[in-house]
Amino acid sequence: MTLDKNPSATLAAFAAGLSFDTIPAPVLRRTEDLFLDWYASALAGKGARPVEAIEAYACAMGPASGRAEVLISRRTTSPHFAAMVNAAASHFAEQDDVHNGSVFHPGAVVFPAALAMAQDIGASGREFLAAVVAGYEVGIRVGEFLGRSHYRVFHTTATAGTLAAAAAAGRLLKLDAPTMLHAFGSAGTQAAGLWEFLRDAADSKQLHTAHAASSGLASAYLAREGLTGARQILEGPQGLAAGMSSDADPARLTDRLGQRWATAETSFKYHASCRHTHPSADALLALMQTHRLVADDLVQVTTHVHQGAIDVLGRVTVPSTVHQAKFSMGTVLALVAEYGYAGLDEFEQHYLAPRVAALRDRVTMQLDEEVDGAYPQRWIGKVTASTRDGKTFSARVDEPKGDPGNSLTRAELEDKARRLAAYGRGATPAEMADLMARIWSVAEALRVERWLAA
Amino acid sequence: MTLDKNPSATLAAFAAGLSFDTIPAPVLRRTEDLFLDWYASALAGKGARPVEAIEAYACAMGPASGRAEVLISRRTTSPHFAAMVNAAASHFAEQDDVHNGSVFHPGAVVFPAALAMAQDIGASGREFLAAVVAGYEVGIRVGEFLGRSHYRVFHTTATAGTLAAAAAAGRLLKLDAPTMLHAFGSAGTQAAGLWEFLRDAADSKQLHTAHAASSGLASAYLAREGLTGARQILEGPQGLAAGMSSDADPARLTDRLGQRWATAETSFKYHASCRHTHPSADALLALMQTHRLVADDLVQVTTHVHQGAIDVLGRVTVPSTVHQAKFSMGTVLALVAEYGYAGLDEFEQHYLAPRVAALRDRVTMQLDEEVDGAYPQRWIGKVTASTRDGKTFSARVDEPKGDPGNSLTRAELEDKARRLAAYGRGATPAEMADLMARIWSVAEALRVERWLAA
Structure with missing residues (x-):
């Protein structure tokens, strides 16, 4: 294996050269799945x-009409502001996709830039899908490259996100490899986003995706206008990793380009709760289905978990807000037992309901050696439940629902999408039916037109 | 001395509460000087x-008219894009101001945000000047706080610049102290800008100021719209310093607020050359004036310099580009001897002229113990020159022209401004005369109106 002296350039050339025809069909279908989930x-x-x-900022600062669409308001404006607002919107409900290995949420930064640019230039559905895949492949690899030391202080979705957005927008603008590298240079030198806001539960999370999507799109556009950027913005001695990481691995940037499709490794979030509750929730669902149990049958539930779950979830006993409820293992399992799903509506409407609270108090967590040893490579779910008729059952899942090996079916994705649209009152059921049909056939679209805006 | 547990909040409160009436008159006059120099x-x-x-990006993405002015094109648009373009423009000729201690160029990020916001809301000249001072005081202290370790990888003007721009725009929007702190949170989490571009002589320098000014302005506006930010974005455990500095000193953030006016410590660049040539150029000018010499009198010139000057300037003997000529001690001194000034036009037109080249080759640098020992706190200039009539003269300056203790007069600033305007063909001499009169009386303006746009 030879050392790549300019992996930024190799990655940029891959993004610039990626064509629809070379992307395997299952990856394209998964990209459509991700599109609906993001939308x-x-x-x-x-x-x-x-x-x-x-x-409000976009309304004040951007044009009052244009070819790109703001999904929440159904108005049109320039791609810069459409990308900005759509990125903010898609990272709010915390139901958007995630790539486990890079701890990166690709959808919230790639789709806003790709959709806005595609609408602006009238790109075909195929060009749009190829650009999205370019964005995912680049962003995930940049996130992996920046590593765990980066994630301790920086929100990887915000930082790697600028490069992901630049790759997607740059692919739509048909930048050649050297120009794409200039776009990477401009994107990397604008990469920003600190975790400090978490301490105050401040609003920066949505600002981060808004910033990444819009400044990434700007970087691609500026490169086309002739603005040059650093050639080694990622790996150089005064580049992104030099400034913001202590364990960066340049080999990750070019890991099996064109062979490994990182896009298809992306997970869908099924339940609306903290990810640490998902394996147990899925195991309990499996247990109840296998043994045909209903919530009332359950006397006591024990979840066998990794230490991280106890660290994160152990503090909440009786949740006092919806947000806290999402970090309460008992509440999540009780909602799942009652409703078969712990979604946004279930939390909002039922997190303190008497039946839910009663079962919540009968759920305990126990450290499990096997589960703890497998984490974080594998997120195993194991539960034991005793029932009113004196029996005891156990169940396990080896990959939580939504992860690549246990992905959601299109029916499940549609169901989730309808719930998300209803939650924000963003679209009617009839509109969603139409939208979904268009998304499943986007590869055939001659042009990516508007979806909801007049 | 008690430890300030939240210096970000103290600094934000200072910026929010700063009023025109509490700023000393000499600081206000210096701010007007800085305004002309920036313009x-x-x-x-x-x-x-x-x-x-x-x-071009601003034209494509922003509104085609508005209340804020793009100086280079004389069109109007929204404050976001006016700030973006004016910031890029003012950091191109490398003649904009610099604060030595923070290695920060305040003008290029503060004025674009302040002018755009002031024009948008119709602020008075007094409100505008107070906002500019708020931006300078904040940005310089953030730069000092981030320290030398930060500057090794990050372009401080880009990073500290977002906070400086947010402070200026936020002051104009009359944000109260808690809201200003939210603006700081949003600005700090968007702070970005890496030196990597220098390796390729890429265009990121102008992108950095454009990004800082526009995202700082956005942060202030978003705070007014209710977007919250981290309370400890600068000093917190996952804040700016935690991510991007290893020698940050929080005490610098609140250093003598309201007593020390960092704004007035800002230096003007007089010659258009590398800063390391300035002390010698000024010493040679002093020598020639004292002894009434002209260029033809000079046989040999020796400059007595610090090691840093030899390191940076020693590589260029015969410059092959204008940019290289600015790093050639011989060329700079020859231009100064011929024209009394080494400005943009002198470089462009004469850097390879035979008389200039001849004198250039008779200039040598010599390491000087006193000069080297005083650097970088003091930039002493010392030269020795032998003349055709067999005499030898020496001269020294203890502070290069443009530094706070040896600042430019208004006549010198006007002369420099006229040259800069002519260089970019940005305004006619008549327009400049009008502009300068308006700038010297900006404190009396009831509203900061447009300057050049129709």
Whole structure:
């Protein structure tokens, strides 16, 4: 194996050269799945305070019409502001996709840039899908490259996100390899996003995706206009990793380009709760289905978990807010037992309901050696439940629902999408039916037109 | 001395509460000087490739009219894009101001945000000047706080610049202290800018100021719209310093607020050359004036310099580009001897002229113990020259022209401004005369109106 002296250039050339025809069909189908999931997440952000603040900024600073669409308001404007607002909206409900290995949410930064640019230039559905895959492949690899030391202080979705957005927008603009590398240079030197906001539960999460999507799109556009950027923005001695990582691995940037499709490794979030609850929730669902149990049958539930789950979830006993409820293992399992699903509506409407609270208090967590040893490579779910008729059952899942090996069916994705749209009142059921049909056939679309805006 | 547990909040409260009446008159007059110097620097950016690329982006993505003015094109648009383009333009000719201690160029990020916001809301000249001072005081202290370790990888003007721009725009929007702190949170989490571009002589320098000014302005506006940010974005455990500095000193953030006026410590660049040539150039000018010499009298010139000057300037003997000529001690001194000034036009037109080249080859640098020992706190200039009539003269300056203790007069600033405007063909001499009169009386203006746009 020879050392790549300029992996940024190799990655840029891959993104610039990626064509629809070379992407395997299952990857393309998964990209359509991700598109619907992202679209519905954006609709779920409608009405949220941070999202509406960013939309107010876009209204004040951007043009009052254009070819790109703001999904939550159904108005049109320039691609810069459409990307900005759609990115903010799609990262609000925390139901958007995630790539485990890079701890990166690709959808919330790639789709806003790709959709806005595709609408602006009238790209075909195939060009749009290829650009999205370019964005995912680049962003995931940049996230992996930046590593765990980066994630301790920086929100990888915000930082790697600028490069992902630049790759997607640059692919639509048909940048050649050297120009794409200039776009990477401009994107990397604008990469930003700190975790400090978490301490105050401040609104920066949506600002981060808005910034990444819009500045990434700007970087691609500026490169086409002749603005040059650093050739080694990622790996150089004064580049992104030099400034913001202590364990960066340049080999990750070019890992099996064109052979490994990182896009298809992306997970869908099924339940609306903390990810640490998902394996147990799925195991309990499996247990109840196998033994045909209903919530009332359950006397006691024990979840066998990794230490990280106890660290993160152990603090919440009786949740006092919806947000806290999403970090309460008992509440999540009780909702799943009652409703078969712990979604946004289930949390909002039932997290303190008497039946839910009663079962919640009968759920305990126990450290499990096998589960703990497998984490974080594998997220195993194991539960034991005792029932009113004196029996005890156990169940396990080896990959939580939504992960690549246990992905959602299109029916499940449609169901989730309808719920997200209803949650934010972003689209009617009839509109969603139409949208979904168009998304499943986007590869045949001659032009990516508007979806909801007049 | 008690430890300030939240210096970000103290600094934000200072910026929010700063009023025109509490700023000493000499600081206000210096701010007007800085305004002219910045304005002319922006005009000098007209026609430059990176600047015009950013203007093309602003034309494509922003509204086609508005209340804020793009100086190079004389069109109007929204404050976001006016700030973006004016910031890019004013950091192109490398003649904009610099604060030595923070290695920060405040003008290029503060004035674009302040002018655009002031024009948008119709602020008075007093409100505008107070906002500019708020931006300078904040940005310089953030730069000092981030320290030398930060500057090794990050372009401080880009990073600290987002906070400086947010402070200026936020002051104009009359944000109260808690809201200003939210603006700081949003600005700090968007702070970005890497030195990697220098390796390829890429265009990121102008992108950095464009990004800082526009995202800082956005942060202030978004805070007014209710978007919250981290309370400890600068000093917190996952804040700016945690991610991007290893020698940050939080005490610098609140250093003598309201007593020490960092704004007035800002230096003007007089010659258009590398800063390391300035002390010697000024010493030679002093020598020639004292002894009434002309260029033809000089046989041999020796400059007595610090090691850093030899390191940076020693590589260039015969310059092959204008840019290289600015790093040639011989060329700079020859231009100064011939024309009394080494400005943009002198370099462009004469850097290879036979008389200039002849004198250039008779200039040598010599390491001087006193000069080297005083650096970088003091930039002493010392030269010795032998003349045709067999005499030898020496001269020294203890502070290069443009530094706070040896600042430019208004006549010198006007002369520099006229040259900058002519260089970029940004304004006619008559327009400059009008502009300068308006700038010297800006404190009396009831509203900061447009300056050049129709």
